[in-house]
Amino acid sequence: MKTLSVIATIFVTGIVLVSCDHVRRSPGHLYMPDMFISRAYETYDQRDSAQFTTDISKAGEKIFYNNMPVAGTIARDEDLPFPLSQDKPGDTTNYIASKLIENPEAPLTAAEATEMHRLYLINCGICHGAKMDGNGPLYNGGNGPFSSAPKNLLGDPIVSVMPEGQMFYSIQYGKNMMGSYASQLSRKQRWQLVHYIKAIQNKTKKLPVSPADVADSTVLDNIKL
């Protein structure tokens, strides 16, 4: 009987050890949580709703904080805000008016153009294609998951001659199926990206690249689409 119980114990322990779940769904324990977990509020921390509020009308009772900068704040080195607001659905007044807005950014240097090439590949290339041909991996000639064809930035009769202000409007607020990129690119980057796309468009069409877009004619030499 004793022998049997010993064998049974060993057997059961073995099974328990083998059948342990290998997916670790819990973070485990901490030795000293007060040294591990920040006492200050970190990014994304959930705030105590007894003390904090995101509702401005309750600002007197609780601490008002909603993660947003004060309206009208301009970051250091940042461009001035775009003067036009987004059109209401069905209205195109500001979209058309945006054609007249000039690009406030200085012409790109070679280093800036390389940086814009990098940012283009990260943010735009996924739809508009690394070669700006409107055939990025998400569309993939109609076989990708994204069903609407992105604009061919080089060949499209409208986009390839679009004024810089209107391009900025589309990046800032989105257009049709394209979303806003205002949270991924700063205003300065958006304007510089417009310079970059315009310069590549002219270069591909064998037109003279505008000196407003690039500092000198050698800037685009190192960029390969």
Next chain:
Amino acid sequence: MIQLNRITAKFGFIVSFLFIFSLFVNTVSAQGDADQGKALFQTNCSSCHSLFKDATGPALTGVEDRWPSREKIHAWVHNSSAVLASGDPYANALFAKYNKTAMTKFQGILSDKDIDAILDYIKSAKQPAAPAAGQSGESSQSSGSDNSLLYIIVTGILLVASFILWQVNNNLKKLADKKEGHAAIGHIPWYRNKKIIAFVAILIFIYVGFWLSSNAISINRQFDYEPRQPIFYSHKVHAGINQINCLYCHTNAQYSRHATIPPLNVCMNCHKAITSYSGPALKDAEGNDIDGTAEIQKLYSYAGFKPGPGAVYDPSKAKPIPWIRIHNLPDHVYFNHSQHVMVGKVQCQTCHGEITKMDEVKQFAPLTMGWCVNCHRTTAVQFKDNGFYSIYEKYHQELKDGKIDSVTVQMIGGTDCQKCHY
């Protein structure tokens, strides 16, 4: 008579040849029209219209059944606002349904013949069959890599064999003793044998000691941590199959200490149009099936978005998704993403593993101090042509003299305590 027969035969041959030839030419030209229509459709229409799915404008399959005549469609494509102004009820209802988004005027861009070619293409296009579920999914469930069961079985067999041999040996010894006439020693069962008790006690001591110490060390460490997230977001589908750059969503890994989780509007950049999942079958870490389309619906409920004709994403209706943080560093350690990603040019995969193959993300690196310091000891920094490091004149001189071939992070203070603890 024979002559006549010959002539009719010849005539018949020529006629049938001409007939077949004309048929052939006809099919070729029809094929040509459809091809031309497809090309025209993709250049001019497909940004706003899909064949089978409502996008900025309605799906175009069956468009001819919805309009009274082709002439009306020509007029609409050439100048939609004129048709709207004429008070056409169907056109006005359509305009209102799609958020009053005006269609581009194609007057001067597309001729009537072009539009007819496009309409022919739309008529001939067939909906692609949906891929059978799990057809293209990977069936390899990471077998073979885990051999622990095999080891346990082999160990068990060896243990049983040695036990049997030991018993046999004992019995033989007993028989030999009997034969030689030694006094038989009282029978002692194996579990009271002192040697065995001592052996098992030592084994248990080693095992428990190892188990205790390794568990004590792993407290505070979250290696392999793989929480269940509120939405089954697959990095494999997004960053792997669809090749979205890591920095598309985790933008701030370039500019700040935090890699940051993308706000909902970044998800909606694509998911405004991508409303269903059609890739390889998804499975969670335990092997349960996951319905990708249902997970996209979860995203919509957080985003406050209802997909459909003319749907607009309104960020003010969105509420944040309570994602669960996987990589937790203690408060007394400072880590900066931008420093590693932009200055150090470290690939995301170095610390986060093959993220493009993970459906559910788990902590790949141990994130212990030894792990950090090891990398700082061996990694060379980009020293040449880097204004940031111009003050290290001694190292620049040694590099020039060929005394050292690279400068590691450690050499410029990368293992100093106050680099990360302050």
